[in-house]
Structures are given as C-alpha cells and as structure tokens.
Amino acid sequence: MKTYTECIPCFLGQALQASRFASDDPSVHERVLREVARAVSTMDMSRTPPEMGQLIHRVIREETGIDDPYAAVKRQFNDLVLELYPDLKERVSSADDPFEVAVRLAIAGNIIDFGGGRSADAADVERSIEESLREPLSGGGLELLRSAVDKSSDILYIADNAGEIVFDRILIEELSPEKITLVVRGRPVLNDVTVEDARAVGLLDMVDVLPNGSDAPGTILDDCSEAVRTRFAKADLVIAKGQGNFETLSGAARPVFFLLRVKCEVLARETGYELGSVVVAKI
Amino acid sequence: MKTYTECIPCFLGQALQASRFASDDPSVHERVLREVARAVSTMDMSRTPPEMGQLIHRVIREETGIDDPYAAVKRQFNDLVLELYPDLKERVSSADDPFEVAVRLAIAGNIIDFGGGRSADAADVERSIEESLREPLSGGGLELLRSAVDKSSDILYIADNAGEIVFDRILIEELSPEKITLVVRGRPVLNDVTVEDARAVGLLDMVDVLPNGSDAPGTILDDCSEAVRTRFAKADLVIAKGQGNFETLSGAARPVFFLLRVKCEVLARETGYELGSVVVAKI
Numbered sequence: 001m002k003t004y005t006e007c008i009p010c011f012l013g014q015a016l017q018a019s020r021f022a023s024d025d026p027s028v029h030e031r032v033l034r035e036v037a038r039a040v041s042t043m044d045m046s047r048t049p050p051e052m053g054q055l056i057h058r059v060i061r062e063e064t065g066i067d068d069p070y071a072a073v074k075r076q077f078n079d080l081v082l083e084l085y086p087d088l089k090e091r092v093s094s095a096d097d098p099f100e101v102a103v104r105l106a107i108a109g110n111i112i113d114f115g116g117g118r119s120a121d122a123a124d125v126e127r128s129i130e131e132s133l134r135e136p137l138s139g140g141g142l143e144l145l146r147s148a149v150d151k152s153s154d155i156l157y158i159a160d161n162a163g164e165i166v167f168d169r170i171l172i173e174e175l176s177p178e179k180i181t182l183v184v185r186g187r188p189v190l191n192d193v194t195v196e197d198a199r200a201v202g203l204l205d206m207v208d209v210l211p212n213g214s215d216a217p218g219t220i221l222d223d224c225s226e227a228v229r230t231r232f233a234k235a236d237l238v239i240a241k242g243q244g245n246f247e248t249l250s251g252a253a254r255p256v257f258f259l260l261r262v263k264c265e266v267l268a269r270e271t272g273y274e275l276g277s278v279v280v281a282k283i
Numbered sequence: 284m285k286t287y288t289e290c291i292p293c294f295l296g297q298a299l300q301a302s303r304f305a306s307d308d309p310s311v312h313e314r315v316l317r318e319v320a321r322a323v324s325t326m327d328m329s330r331t332p333p334e335m336g337q338l339i340h341r342v343i344r345e346e347t348g349i350d351d352p353y354a355a356v357k358r359q360f361n362d363l364v365l366e367l368y369p370d371l372k373e374r375v376s377s378a379d380d381p382f383e384v385a386v387r388l389a390i391a392g393n394i395i396d397f398g399g400g401r402s403a404d405a406a407d408v409e410r411s412i413e414e415s416l417r418e419p420l421s422g423g424g425l426e427l428l429r430s431a432v433d434k435s436s437d438i439l440y441i442a443d444n445a446g447e448i449v450f451d452r453i454l455i456e457e458l459s460p461e462k463i464t465l466v467v468r469g470r471p472v473l474n475d476v477t478v479e480d481a482r483a484v485g486l487l488d489m490v491d492v493l494p495n496g497s498d499a500p501g502t503i504l505d506d507c508s509e510a511v512r513t514r515f516a517k518a519d520l521v522i523a524k525g526q527g528n529f530e531t532l533s534g535a536a537r538p539v540f541f542l543l544r545v546k547c548e549v550l551a552r553e554t555g556y557e558l559g560s561v562v563v564a565k566i
Contacts, residue, residue: 005302005312008320009295009400016288029288034324037291041321045313117292 001247003045003052006266011040011049013117015056018190022060022069035059048247050218053115057189057215068188070114070162077112077163077191078200080122088129088170099146101133102174103259107278108132109167110160110242110261114191115217118263125163128261131278138262138273139281145239145257148282149175152236157207158183158219158249159193160242160260166201168241177206181235183228186213192244218244221252243267250283257282284530286328286335289549294323294332296400298339301473305343305352318342331530333501336398340472340498351471353397353445360395360446360474361483363405371412371453382429384416385457386542390561391415392450393443393525393544397474398500401546408446411544414561421545421556422564428522428540431565432458435519440490441466441502441532442476443525443543449484451524460489464518466511469496475527501527504535526550533566540565 012033019032036056043052061067068074088105095101111128112120149155157172157180159165172180182203184193198209213225219240221229232238238256240249246258246267262268262277273279295316302315319339326335344350351357371388378384394411395403432438440455440463442448455463465486467476481492496508502523504512515521521539523532529541529550545551545560556562 005299005309005316008316009292009299012292012295012323016292019288026288030328033288033291037320038324041317041324 001048001250001270003043003047003049004266005045006264007049007052007116008040010116010264011052011056012036014053014115014190015059017114017117017119018057018060018069019064021073022064022066028063032056032059032063035063048218048220050216050244050248051220053218053244054189054214054216054220054223057217070188070191073114074162074191074197075200077120077125077161078166078197080125081109081112081163081166082201084125084129085166085170088167091133092170092174099149099174100142102171103142103145103280104132104137104278105129106164106167106171106241107259107261107280109164110259111263112161112163112191113242113263114161115244116264131276132261135276135278137280138277139258139271139279141257141280141282144282145280148237148257153179154234154236155180156183156231156235156238157181158238158240158245159198160245162191162193162197164241165193165197165203169201169203169206172203172207181208181210181231183210183212183219183231185215185217186211186225187215189215190217192217216244216248218248220248246271255282284331284533284553286326286330286332287549288328289547290332290335290399291323293399293547294319294335294339297336297398297473298342300397300400300402301340301343301352302347304356305347305349311346315339315342315346318346331501331503333499333527333531334503336501336527337472337497337499337503337506340500353471353474356397357445357474357480358483360403360408360444361449361480363408364392364395364446364449365484367408367412368449368453371450374416375453375457382432382457383425385454386425386428386563387415387420387561388412389450389454389524390542390544390563392447393542394546395444395446395474396525396546397444398527399547414559415544418559418561420563421560422541422554422562424540424563424565427565428563431520431540436462437517437519438463439466439514439518439521440464441521441523441528442481443528445474445476445480447524448476448480448486452484452486452489455486455490464491464493464514466493466495466502466514468498468500469494469508470498472498473500475500499527499531501531503531529554538565
C-alpha cells in the first residue's frame with residue numbers, strides 16, 4: 001500500500017510520541033521532528049507507510065541512544081493481557097465455535113497499537129474484546145481461513161504488537177502450535193513484537209519463533225532475512241496481523257490472510273471496510 | 284507564545300485540511316504538505332504558531348490559485364449563528380447579568396475554529412453554548428473586564444473566526460458599539476474573520492471595522508498596518524478573541540483581555556487552564 005497525504009500528519013505525531021517515550025528533553029523532540037519533517041518533504045509516496053516508520057524510529061535511536069523506547073509499554077501490555085488470559089481461554093473453550101472466538105480475540109488484541117501517534121489503555125482493550133466478539137466480521141475470510149488451516153501443515157503467523165501477542169497465543173493454541181512459525185520483528189520498533197515478547201508470554205517454548213531481521217514496523221520483505229523471504233514464499237498459509245503488516249504485505253505475490261481492526265480512515269478507504277471493522281480477509 | 288513540538292503534527296494536519304478545502308487534486312495536497320514539511324524542518328520555534336499558519340496558507344494560495352478556500356465554511360457558520368441570534372439575544376436580555384451572559388456567549392462562539400486541523404459542526408456550537416453558560420469561568424478576568432469596559436471610551440475588539448463573529452456582535456451590542464473598533468484579518472486565511480464577514484453579520488454598519496493588513500491567522504503586530512499598531516498601543520482597552528490572537532498577543536507590551544475556549548493541550552499547559560476551559564483573562 002502506498003503512502004497517502006493523510007499519513008503525513010500521523011508520521012509527525014508518531015515521531016513526537018516516540019521521541020517523548022525515548023526522552024524528556026524537548027530539544028531532542030525538536031531535532032527528531034525536524035529530521036522527520038525533512039525526510040517527509042522528499043519521501044517517495046509510492047513506498048509503504050512502515051518504511052517511513054522505520055526511518056522515524058532510526059532517527060529516534062540515533063538522537064537519543066535509546067534502543068527500545070517502548071520497552072515499558074510493551075511489558076505493561078504483555079502483563080495486562082496475560083492477566084486476562086485465563087478468562088479469554090474460558091471464553092474460547094466454552095464457545096459453540098472456539099475457532100471463530102479465537103480468531104475474533106486475536107483481532108481484538110490488534111487495538112494495542114501505538115503506530116501513527118495512537119495509544120491504547122486497559123479500557124480500550126476491554127472495549128475491543130467486546131466489540132470484536134459482537135460485531136459482524138468484515139472481509140469474508142473466516143471460513144476460508146478455517147479450511148486453509150485444516151489443509152496446512154506449515155503456517156507462517158506474522159505477529160504485530162506486544163500485548164496483542166497474548167491474544168495471538170490463544171489463536172495459535174487453537175491452530176495447533178506444531179504447525180506454526182511465528183515471525184517477529186528483528187529488533188525493537190514501536191510497540192511491535194520481538195523475540196523478548198514471545199518469550200515473555202510463553203510462546204518461545206510453544207512455537208518456532210523467527211525474527212525477521214528488520215527494524216520496520218511492518219514486514220518489508222526486501223528488508224527481511226533470506227529465511228523469512230523463503231518461508232513467506234513457501235508456507236502453506238500466511239496469517240498476518242495488523243495494519244503495519246497489511247500495509248507492507250497487501251501487494252505481495254502470494255495470498256495472505258489479514259486479521260486486523262481498521263483504526264484509521266486511510267485504511268478504511270483502502271480496504272473498503274468501515275472504521276472499527278473486525279476484519280478477516282484473504283488478499 | 285513560542286511554537287512547541289506538539290504544534291508540528293497540527294501544522295501538517297492544518298496543511299492537509301486546507302489543501303483539501305482548496306483542491307480535490309491529491310498531487311496538490313502532496314505538494315503543499317511537502318512544502319510545509321520543508322518549512323517545518325528549518326522553522327524558528329521561538330516564533331508564534333500563527334506565523335507558520337500564515338506560511339501554510341500562503342503555500343496553499345500559491346499552489347492552488349484559490350484565494351479563500353474557507354469561503355463556503357465561513358458563510359455556512361455566519362448563517363448558522365445568525366439563525367441562533369434571536370434566541371441568544373433573548374438569553375442575554377432575560378439574564379440576571381446580561382454582561383456575563385454576553386461574555387460567555389462570545390467565548391462559546393470560539394469553538395468555531397478550523398485551526399490546527401480542527402473542525403466544528405452545528406452540534407459542537409450548541410454544545411459549546413451550553414458548556415460556556417454553565418462552566419465556571421477561568422482566568423479571573425470577568426469583573427476586571429466589566430470595570431475596564433465602564434471606564435473605557437476606546438475599545439479595540441480583535442475578532443477571530445467567522446460564525447464566532449455573530450456571538451461577538453451580541454457582546455459588542457452589550458458593550459455599546461460606538462466605543463468599539465473591530466479589528467479583522469487583512470485578507471482571507473483559514474476561517475478567520477475579514478471585512479466580508481463583518482458585513483455579512485451586520486457589524487459593518489454598527490462599529491468601525493479595521494482590517495489589520497495581515498494574512499496571518501492571528502495578530503502579528505509587526506505584520507499589521509501602522510494604524511492597527513497605533514490603535515493597539517493607544518486604546519483604553521483591548522479585547523482579543525481566540526487562540527490565534529492569544530498566541531500572537533500574550534507577550535504584547537500592553538495588557539489585553541483574552542476571551543477564548545482552551546482547545547488544545549499546548550494552550551492548556553501554556554495558560555494553566557484545563558482543556559475545554561471558558562477563559563476571561565487579563566494578561
């Protein structure tokens with residue numbers, strides 16, 4: 001997906017938010033915002049929004065020396081959702097259709113997104129759980145996904161955010177962990193999942209975890225390791241969570257199942273699903 | 284007031300909104316946003332936010348050839364509030380303290396503000412009327428203003444936005460129009476008041492109207508006409524409406540009464556009044 005002009009104020013909002021996570025010094029915030037503004041003034045709008053996100057977070061690391069400004073917020077949301085885990089598992093096991101409930105919960109978790117200057121709190125998570133269980137699914141992909149899962153022995157599951165990853169664990173447990181390779185970011189960027197988060201929520205002992213070798217808040221295949229590119233091409237089934245992965249993989253050469261909530265107007269227009277939609281789509 | 288880093292995403296939001304008001308062509312929006320991003324990357328943060336606003340709207344005029352992108356929205360809000368005028372006058376005349384109600388209504392109208400990428404609709408106006416009549420006044424300036432009005436024969440009233448100007452008319456009628464010179468922007472910028480709006484809402488026959496000679500969405504004295512600078516220095520009393528005038532005049536060499544609603548976190552921090560506050564402050 002290309003970058004739209006509406007993304008530009010959000011890039012600056014993201015730069016502001018991330019620079020504040022990394023530093024209390026207004027002169028640092030100012031340097032980061034100037035640098036990002038300069039990059040925006042000449043950026044190639046045909047590239048995906050996570051490519052600018054990648055640049056923003058590189059600027060922040062360079063200007064602050066802080067490698068992982070979102071470390072605390074990632075721990076906070078991993079812990080928060082781990083507390084909800086027993087109740088969420090009970091909702092799945094007691095459901096008429098545990099697969100559908102697990103898919104809906106995995107999408108619910110996608111509200112924990114600090115991209116584009118967004119944020120989330122515990123009340124947002126609770127609300128997203130109820131909405132995602134109640135709202136009609138958009139995208140028409142649920143039954144296609146169910147049948148693809150049944151037929152696949154090699155599933156690539158591309159994770160998105162910390163906290164959200166606990167919801168993903170619940171879906172992964174329904175899909176059978178032995179079939180799954182979990183792809184995480186190669187290094188910290190935004191509140192995106194790294195190997196550390198997979199470990200923190202108990203996924204490292206459950207599935208193969210593959211860091212993608214990239215520091216982008218999405219999956220820019222050209223920037224990923226050869227291993228990830230090969231697995232992406234050859235897997236029986238690819239499931240990708242969230243907006244950053246959608247923006248970078250929606251034009252990929254193979255079908256991907258996207259599971260996400262629609263959190264901005266640009267994505268709503270691009271996908272054709274309303275703001276707030278709970279989406280399972282094969283693209 | 285200086286520019287804060289938080290203002291920067293809003294500058295880009297304002298550039299996006301204004302370029303959309305001026306043109307349906309995404310390539311125009313893109314050129315405007317790139318130009319504004321370039322300006323932001325080297326801007327002097329010690330200058331006031333309306334100086335960047337002035338530049339943004341100059342870029343839009345140059346890129347689109349449209350002199351007044353907000354012409355329709357200004358008419359719309361002038362007409363909307365003119366419809367409310369009889370009811371608002373009745374609220375003033377039936378009040379125990381007509382002066383206080385007129386001041387509160389003038390502040391209520393300050394919600395009609397398209398700066399910083401904000402917008403407003405009829406429901407916002409209704410809500411602002413009720414809030415502004417009900418909430419405690421911040422700033423401690425009401426009685427000081429009442430007494431200053433009584434002692435002044437030469438009042439400079441610096442207007443802010445179209446639509447809002449109808450609320451200002453109600454206050455001006457309470458203050459005695461013959462004492463008042465109404466300062467308006469020198470040419471169209473954002474949804475700010477020009478001579479055309481003063482005419483549209485019946486103020487041109489009621490008070491002296493003085494265009495300030497500037498195209499900034501605020502009152503940058505150095506950019507205003509000699510006449511405005513002189514009147515500003517010599518008037519018995521200066522009343523300035525809204526955020527753009529506050530940002531440009533809060534450091535002025537003479538006392539000014541600011542009437543405004545606090546609509547952003549930066550202004551809340553700068554003034555010490557909470558978001559949403561209804562403010563009458565002598566500074």
